[in-house]
Amino acid sequence: MTLDIQNVTKNFPGPRQGFFGRGEGFTALDNVSLSIRKGVSFGLVGESGSGKTTLTRCILRLETLSAGNILFDGVDIHKLTPLEMRRLRSRLQIVFQDPYASLDPRMTIHDIVAEPLVIHGDVVNLNARQRTERVLELLLQVGLRSEHLFRYPHEFSGGQRQRIGIARALAVGPEFLILDEPTSALDVSVQADVLNLLHRLQEELNLTYFFISHDLGVIRYICDDVAVIYRGKLVEQGPVAEIFDHPKSDYTRMLLDAMPDPDPDRSPFRQKDAV
Amino acid sequence: MTLLDIRNLNLAMKSYEGETQILHGIDLKIERGEIWGMVGETGSGKSLTGLSVSRLVPSPPGRYVAGSIKFRGKDVLQATDREMRGLRGRHIGMIFQDPTTNLNPAFRIGTQLVDVALHAGHADPSVLGLNPGASRGDLKKAARRAAVEMLEKVGIAKAAERIHDYPHQFSGGMRQRALIAMAMIGKPDLLIADEPTTALDVSVQAQILRLIHDLVTERNIGVLLITHNLGVVAQICSHVAVMYRGRILEAGKVDDVLKRPSHSYTQALLHSVPTAHTKRGELKGLNGLMPETAA
Amino acid sequence: MTPIAIPERRQSARLENWSRAFYRFRQSWLSIIGLAIVIALIVIAIVAPWIVPHPEHVVGGTNTGAKFQPPSAAAWLGTNALGQDMFSLVLVGSQVSLFSGLAVVFIAIVVGTIVGAIAGYFGGWIDEILMRITDLLLTIPSLILAMAVAAALGTGVWNMIIAISITWWPAYARLVRGEVLVKKEEQFVVAAHALGADWPRILGKHILPNIVSPIVIKASLDMGFAILTVASLGFVGIGVKPPTPEWGTLLSGARSYMPDYWWTAVAPGVAIFLAVLAFNLLGDGLRDVLDPKARR
Numbered sequence: 001m002t003l004d005i006q007n008v009t010k011n012f013p014g015p016r017q018g019f020f021g022r023g024e025g026f027t028a029l030d031n032v033s034l035s036i037r038k039g040v041s042f043g044l045v046g047e048s049g050s051g052k053t054t055l056t057r058c059i060l061r062l063e064t065l066s067a068g069n070i071l072f073d074g075v076d077i078h079k080l081t082p083l084e085m086r087r088l089r090s091r092l093q094i095v096f097q098d099p100y101a102s103l104d105p106r107m108t109i110h111d112i113v114a115e116p117l118v119i120h121g122d123v124v125n126l127n128a129r130q131r132t133e134r135v136l137e138l139l140l141q142v143g144l145r146s147e148h149l150f151r152y153p154h155e156f157s158g159g160q161r162q163r164i165g166i167a168r169a170l171a172v173g174p175e176f177l178i179l180d181e182p183t184s185a186l187d188v189s190v191q192a193d194v195l196n197l198l199h200r201l202q203e204e205l206n207l208t209y210f211f212i213s214h215d216l217g218v219i220r221y222i223c224d225d226v227a228v229i230y231r232g233k234l235v236e237q238g239p240v241a242e243i244f245d246h247p248k249s250d251y252t253r254m255l256l257d258a259m260p261d262p263d264p265d266r267s268p269f270r271q272k273d274a275v
Numbered sequence: 276m277t278l279l280d281i282r283n284l285n286l287a288m289k290s291y292e293g294e295t296q297i298l299h300g301i302d303l304k305i306e307r308g309e310i311w312g313m314v315g316e317t318g319s320g321k322s323l324t325g326l327s328v329s330r331l332v333p334s335p336p337g338r339y340v341a342g343s344i345k346f347r348g349k350d351v352l353q354a355t356d357r358e359m360r361g362l363r364g365r366h367i368g369m370i371f372q373d374p375t376t377n378l379n380p381a382f383r384i385g386t387q388l389v390d391v392a393l394h395a396g397h398a399d400p401s402v403l404g405l406n407p408g409a410s411r412g413d414l415k416k417a418a419r420r421a422a423v424e425m426l427e428k429v430g431i432a433k434a435a436e437r438i439h440d441y442p443h444q445f446s447g448g449m450r451q452r453a454l455i456a457m458a459m460i461g462k463p464d465l466l467i468a469d470e471p472t473t474a475l476d477v478s479v480q481a482q483i484l485r486l487i488h489d490l491v492t493e494r495n496i497g498v499l500l501i502t503h504n505l506g507v508v509a510q511i512c513s514h515v516a517v518m519y520r521g522r523i524l525e526a527g528k529v530d531d532v533l534k535r536p537s538h539s540y541t542q543a544l545l546h547s548v549p550t551a552h553t554k555r556g557e558l559k560g561l562n563g564l565m566p567e568t569a570a
Numbered sequence: 571m572t573p574i575a576i577p578e579r580r581q582s583a584r585l586e587n588w589s590r591a592f593y594r595f596r597q598s599w600l601s602i603i604g605l606a607i608v609i610a611l612i613v614i615a616i617v618a619p620w621i622v623p624h625p626e627h628v629v630g631g632t633n634t635g636a637k638f639q640p641p642s643a644a645a646w647l648g649t650n651a652l653g654q655d656m657f658s659l660v661l662v663g664s665q666v667s668l669f670s671g672l673a674v675v676f677i678a679i680v681v682g683t684i685v686g687a688i689a690g691y692f693g694g695w696i697d698e699i700l701m702r703i704t705d706l707l708l709t710i711p712s713l714i715l716a717m718a719v720a721a722a723l724g725t726g727v728w729n730m731i732i733a734i735s736i737t738w739w740p741a742y743a744r745l746v747r748g749e750v751l752v753k754k755e756e757q758f759v760v761a762a763h764a765l766g767a768d769w770p771r772i773l774g775k776h777i778l779p780n781i782v783s784p785i786v787i788k789a790s791l792d793m794g795f796a797i798l799t800v801a802s803l804g805f806v807g808i809g810v811k812p813p814t815p816e817w818g819t820l821l822s823g824a825r826s827y828m829p830d831y832w833w834t835a836v837a838p839g840v841a842i843f844l845a846v847l848a849f850n851l852l853g854d855g856l857r858d859v860l861d862p863k864a865r866r
Contacts, residue, residue: 089766093764096761097757098757101758103758104775115767119771120766
C-alpha cells in the first residue's frame with residue numbers, strides 16, 4: 001500500500017459575520033476513503049468544485065484536515081514534524097494543471113528543474129556541476145533538448161512546459177506522483193504525447209500515479225483504477241473497465257453520456273435530426 | 276444570398292520580429308441553418324478568423340493583406356466603424372470562452388441584457404416586436420421583456436428574479452448562458468462562438484451545446500463554432516473546417532471529414548483523442564508529423 | 571550514461587529580452603522624451619559643478635554689481651538679487667533635488683518592501699499589527715511632519731529625507747503587501763511549497779523577483795513627486811541651507827521680486843516642472859513595458 005486516505009473530511013469555515021458570528025461553512029470533502037496500491041495509476045474524476053483539488057492540497061499538507069488520516073506507506077502525513085514532512089516531499093511530488101502558471105517566469109529551465117535538488121540538498125547531496133548534469137539528464141528523459149537548459153518558460157509551448165513540470169517533479173526521484181489535470185490545458189495532439197510520456201516514465205521508473213482529471217477519456221486511457229467524486233463525496237470506485245462499462249451510480253452514467261464522442265454517429269443531436 | 280462568405284482572407288500581424296502573416300488565404304462559406312465547427316490547435320488562427328468576421332482584430336498590429344469577408348453580401352472589411360457597430364450584437368452575435376471576463380461585474384445581468392436589446396431596438400424596433408417609430412418608453416419596456424424571455428430561453432430558472440442578480444451570483448454555466456442570451460437577444464443572423472464550453476464542466480457543456488443546437492433549428496441562423504474539441508464538433512456541427520498554422524487544410528460535411536479524413540493532419544488529430552479502445556501507450560500524438568510551434 | 575555536454579548560458583536571451591522591452595517602450599514617443607530628460611538631468615547633476623559658467627556663485631559668491639540682469643548671452647537665465655548667475659544655480663540645484671528624491675524613494679522601497687512582504691506573506695496578527703502602523707503613518711502629511719522634524723532636530727538634507735521617507739514607505743508597504751497576497755496564490759508558489767521550499771526561499775526567490783515591476787513603476791512615478799516635495803520644503807525654508815542652491819529655495823527667494831524680475835522664478839520653476847514631468851512620462855512608459863495589461 002502506498003497511499004491510504006481514511007475517512008478524510010475537510011470543512012471550510014464560512015465568512016465572518018460581525019464580531020462573533022460566522023456564516024455557514026462548506027464541506028469540501030466528506031468522509032473520503034480510498035487507497036492507492038504501489039505501481040498503479042489511480043484516477044480521480046470530478047467536475048469543478050467536486051473537491052478534487054482540495055484533496056490534493058490535503059495530501060501535500062497545504063491544507064489541514066478536519067477529520068480522518070492520510071497515510072503514506074503507513075505513516076500519517078499530518079502528524080509529521082516539519083523536517084520529516086520535508087523529507088517525505090522528496091518521495092511525493094506533484095505536476096500541476098496549468099503549465100503556464102506553475103513555472104516561475106523569472107527563472108531559467110535549469111534553475112526550475114534544479115530547485116528541488118537544492119531544497120532537498122541534504123537528501124540528494126549533489127554539487128552544482130552534478131546538479132546541472134542531473135537536470136540535463138531529466139530534460140532528455142522527458143523529451144526536451146540540452147539547448148533548452150538556460151531558456152525561460154515563456155520561450156516554450158504548453159506541451160514543452162508541461163514536460164518541464166514533469167522533469168521538476170521527477171528531479172529528486174519520487175515514488176509517487178500526483179498529476180493534477182496535467183493535460184487539460186493542452187491541445188489534444190500535445191496531450192497524446194504527454195500521456196504517452198507519462199506512461200513510459202511510469203514503466204521506466206516504477207512510479208505510482210494519482211491522476212486527477214475531468215476528462216473520462218484520458219482517465220480510461222492512462223488509469224488502472226478510478227474513483228468518481230461529486231460534491232466532496234466519493235460516488236463509486238473500482239477498476240477502470242468496470243466503472244466505465246457498468247457504472248453503478250447515476251452521476252457516473254451522466255458523466256459518461258455527456259462526454260462528447262468524436263464519432264458523428266454517436267451524437268444525440270444528429271440522430272434526432274436524422275429522424 | 277450566402278450568409279457569410281470569407282474569401283482569400285490574409286491577415287498579418289506586426290510585432291517586435293516584424294510583420295508575420297497569420298492567416299493564409301482562408302476561404303469559408305456559411306449558409307443559414309449550418310453549424311460550422313472550426314478546429315485547430317493553439318495558434319492555428321481559428322480565433323483570429325472568428326474575430327475578423329466582427330472586425331475585432333485590433334489594427335494595428337493587425338493588417339488585412341488581401342481578401343474579403345462578405346456578410347449578407349457586404350464586405351465587413353470595407354464597412355465604416357458606424358456600420359460595424361450596427362452589425363455587432365444586432366446581426367452578428369459573439370460568445371467567448373471565458374464567461375467571467377465578458378460580463379461587467381459592476382452591473383446587474385438584466386441591465387447588461389437590456390442595454391444590448393436597446394442598442395438593437397434603436398436600430399430596428401422590429402427586433403423587439405415593435406413598429407418603426409416606437410417611443411422610447413415602449414422600447415425600454417420591450418427590451419426588459421425581451422431580456423427576461425431570453426434568459427428563460429437559455430434555461431435560467433426564475434428569470435424574472437435572476438435578472439436583478441450580479442454576475443458573481445451566477446455559476447459558471449449560468450454566466451455562459453447569460454452571455455449566449457446577450458449574443459442572441461439582438462436576433463442575430465450569425466453566431467460566432469469561440470470555445471464557448473471549454474471552461475465548463477462536461478455536464479454543463481452538454482446543456483450549452485443543446486441550447487446552441489436548438490437556437491439554430493428554431494431561428495435558422497448560421498453558427499461558426501471555434502473549438503479544439505473534436506467531440507464537440509462531432510456532436511453538433513453540420514460542417515467542419517480543420518485549421519493548421521493559418522490555413523484551412525480540409526473543410527466539408529462533418530460526416531465526410533471526421534469519418535473519411537483526406538488530410539493526414541486531420542487523421543492524426545482524430546487519432547490523438549483517446550477512445551474506449553485505445554490501448555495504453557498506443558495513442559498517437561503529432562510528434563514528428565507536425566512540430567510544435569514555439570522554440 | 572554517456573556524459574552530455576553542458577551548453578553555454580545564453581547571454582543573448584537576456585539581451586533579447588531587453589531589446590524587446592525597449593521596442594515596446596519605443597512605441598510611445600512621450601516615454602522617449604521622458605527618458606531623454608531624465609538621462610539629461612542625471613548627467614547634468616553629475617557634471618554640473620564643472621560645467622557651470624560661474625562656479626563661484628554656486629558656493630555663495632555674489633556679484634551685487636550685476637543684480638537682476640535679464641536673460642542675455644552672458645547670463646542665459648539672468649541673475650538674481652545677489653547678482654548670481656541663475657543658470658549656474660539651477661544646474662547645480664539639480665543635485666540636491668535628484669539626490670534627495672532618489673534617497674527618499676530608495677528608503678521608502680527598502681522599508682516598505684520589508685514590511686509589506688512580511689505582512690502579506692505571514693498574514694494573521696503580524697499583518698494586522700504592521701498594517702495598522704502603516705495606516706497610522708499614512709495619515710500624517712509629509713510636509714507637516716518634515717516641519718516638525720526640522721523644528722526638533724534642526725534643518726538639513728538628511729533630516730528632510732528621513733522626514734519624507736517616514737510618510738512615504740507606507741505606500742510601498744501597501745503595494746508590496748497586495749502584490750505578495752496575489753503572488754502567494756500563484757501556482758508556481760504553491761509548486762515551490764509542494765517541493766518543500768521554506769519561507770525565505772519562497773519569498774526571496776519566487777515572490778519578490780516577480781513583483782519588481784510594480785515597485786519600479788511606482789518608484790519612477792514617485793520620483794517626480796519626491797522632487798516636488800523636496801522643492802516644497804525648500805520653498806518653506808526647511809531642508810538645504812543656503813548657499814547650497816536648491817530649486818525650492820531659489821523659487822522662494824524669487825517670490826518677492828515677481829513679476830518684475832520674472833526670470834528668477836521661471837528658471838527654477840521650469841526646472842521643477844521638467845523634472846517632475848519627465849519622471850512621470852518615464853513611469854508611464856515603464857508601465858507599458860513592464861505591465862502591458864494596465865495600459866490605458
